[in-house]
Amino acid sequence: MAAAKKQQTEVQQAVAKGNTIRTGQVKLNIVAQMIRQLPVAEALAQLTFSKRRIAIEVKKVLQSAIANAENNNNMNVDNLYVHEAFTSKSFTMKRMRPRAKGRGMAIMKPFSNITIILRERSE
DSSP: OOOOOOOOOOOOEEEEEEEEESSOHHHHHHHHHHHTTOBHHHHHHHHHTOOOTTHHHHHHHHHHHHHHHHHTSOOOGGGEEEEEEEEEEEEEEEEEEEOGGGOEEEEEEEEEEEEEEEEEOOO
């Protein structure tokens, strides 16, 4: 008995990455959570009117993903939605702050990465 082969359809997707964004991973993930599974027009509106400082950087990455989808993959912009938006840790700048009695305290300044994957909705 021959095993039946599963046919997998190639799903087109557009990817954009933002590296070394100056914020912590948890704060960036809150903004990424706002736009997951949304159509791109609604996601852009969410980021435009968000009060969080980092939403401006995420909006730039989303616009880059939209441009990649349109120019590189010939996808219809009206049917795009945010399939995935995930964050990861990048490096951490370490600085010292002088404290009492000749001691020093470490100040950690974290950086993060964000990856946005867009797909086209099938009508």
